[in-house]
Amino acid sequence: MRAVWLREFGGPEVLRVEETPDPVPGEGQVLIETAAVGITFVETQVRSGSAPMPLPELPIIPGNGVAGTVVAVGPGVDAALAGQRVASTTGGTGGYAEKVAVDASLVIPIPDGLHHRDAVGLLNDGRTALGIAQVIAPAAGEWVLIGAAASGVSSLLIQLATRAGARVIAAAGSRTKLELAQSRGAEAGVDYTQPGWAERVREVTGGLGVDVACDPAGGDIGRAAFELVREGGRFLAFGAGSGSMTVIEPEEAAGRGVTLVSMGAAFPSPEAVRELSVRALAEGAADRLRPVIGQTFPLERAADAHAAIAKRATLGKTLLIP
Template identity: 55%
Template sequence: MRAVWLTEFGGPDVLVGGAAPEPVAGPGQVLVDVAFANITFVETQFRSGAPSPFKADLPVIPGNGVGGVVAAVGEGVDGSLLGTRVVTGMGGSGGYAERAVVDAAGLFAVPEGLGLDDAVALLADGRTATMMLRAAAPRTGERVLVEAAAGGVGTLLVQLAKAAGATVVAAAGGERKLELARELGADEVVDYGRPGWTDSVRAVDVVFDGVGGEIGRAAFDLLAKGGRMVSFGLASGEWAGIPEEKAAERGVTLVQPKPDPVLMREYTESALREAAAGRLRPVIGQRFPLERASDAHAAIETRATVGKTLLEVRS
């Protein structure tokens, strides 16, 4: 089968297409004919050799989230799953390939009315956005600042916070990204690529920090007493690193959601349901064929992307 291999850590060009052995479903597993694979910023970190949650020995087929159709089932798996549209995570390896073997218990059925590509786009980012929103619990009338508002998680947070009744301030870099945030319902937009960007933003009650670094620290300074800050990404390359003592002095809570497996599954299912009902729209900003996984990684790293980036494995 076709696959993309990582044989050494480095820049995007270390991702190389090639052949791989056909996987076979074992007990408790299913074989999925993969249609789409998602790409996350964490995967670009793993490829580069930077610290990441994913661990694997090289050579490896990278990739975590996939979506497709169940083509075969292993021993002990319900045969009615055959032909079902599903999305699932793979633990960080094996996703950039035509077929994947995964544990049946980790599957998510794609609801009727939801495209398989949209479901894949929601697999990681929908779970994260739902977890962040519930942890910070913005209330009607509160002001919420969403950093990286044109990214995969950020676009969903803009919509979820707006649906919760909050006034949404979307922070992103460049007019293209700000316009997308407006289309998704942001009440105010601000370009954090400009010096003194916080000067035009009134105090906020919640900060969703997807950038970290100087931008995350500047956003923290915008929080009013009783505010909450939850960090979900470090697009800058570092966390905001706000000391607990400094937050306490300001009367601000640094919210740290705990990734409970049962809750994480419910967050994913919630995002899929909301999208199927038309209340949540994943933004798929760019698509690349499987063989161009290196180009997809390069686009993400140069901040040239909006929303979610998908690999199209088969049509």
């Protein structure tokens, strides 16, 4: 099979497609022939060696989200799984490949009517958006500021917040991205690459600030988002697009009357994570949650996909198609 290998940290060009022996499913595993493979921003940070987390030992095949068809099962696995369309995480690596062996406990059947590509778009990003929506609990009439608004997670979170009756202000880095966010339900948009964007948020909310801010950017943008939360509001940081997470001291938040919401509260157990993933795919099949599949690349162009993401030139979810 073909697989994309990361053998050294560096620019996108270090990702190389190589002929690789097919994985063999072990005890409790299934072998998935992939039809769509998800790419995350964090994976581009890992590739470059700049991720705000411990880096893996190399070499690895990157990738943690796939959809496809089970083509073989290992010992101890129900043979009825063979031939089923499934989506699955991989445990962290192995996804950028034509085939991947994963624990059978990780696979989720893809509901009828849901495309492989949409299943990948919902698997990780959908469960993240659902988990965030649960813990921030947007209410009817509340102002909710959502950063990186055209990303996979945020574009789904916008849909969930507006469904709850909240009024969403999308924050992103271009007019195109803001237009996408507004097509998903955002009421207003601000370009946070432009001076005065925070003041614009205050203007939209009549000078009051927002009830909830969800920050995937970190850095100065995350700090500004926190300062836009009014007394009695909630703040959640869930990414490090700038290279570092937004860290707010509890004492500072308490002094402003702002509740800090943690991502840990959204995913209290492995069982909760799986339940959110199942829900995300079901919501997609019912057309109540629509992922944005902004661009796809063939497997051999994984480097181009990473380059596009690093340049912030993508919308929604970016996929590899083996």
